[in-house]
Amino acid sequence: MHRKSSSAGLWGCWKFGGYGSDAEPRVEIVRTAFRRAQELGATDALVIGDTPRDILAAHEAGLPACGVATGRWSIHDLATHGAEKVIATFGDIEASIRLLLG
Numbered sequence: 001m002h003r004k005s006s007s008a009g010l011w012g013c014w015k016f017g018g019y020g021s022d023a024e025p026r027v028e029i030v031r032t033a034f035r036r037a038q039e040l041g042a043t044d045a046l047v048i049g050d051t052p053r054d055i056l057a058a059h060e061a062g063l064p065a066c067g068v069a070t071g072r073w074s075i076h077d078l079a080t081h082g083a084e085k086v087i088a089t090f091g092d093i094e095a096s097i098r099l100l101l102g
Contacts, residue, residue: 026057052081
């Protein structure tokens with residue numbers, strides 16, 4: 001997470017997260033991150049991930065997902081697995097923010 005978000009200039013934009021050290025099942029990582037967000041006053045969330053498993057975990061936790069095709073999975077693959085939003089990269093920061101914040 002740190003390496004990917006740092007390369008896009010996004011590390012430090014969030015006050016919380018969900019990490020592999022929080023739990024083994026991805027859905028529990030997502031739930032932990034959302035609980036942390038709620039403790040800071042959040043009422044909704046968007047899970048960002050680069051695999052179909054990330055998207056499925058978001059949906060299992062009851063949250064929407066944004067697929068980022070920075071890894072092995074394409075935009076088509078991530079969209080097919082149900083991501084509500086899909087982007088190729090965070091390379092264009094302003095366009096990414098517009099898409100994510102709608």
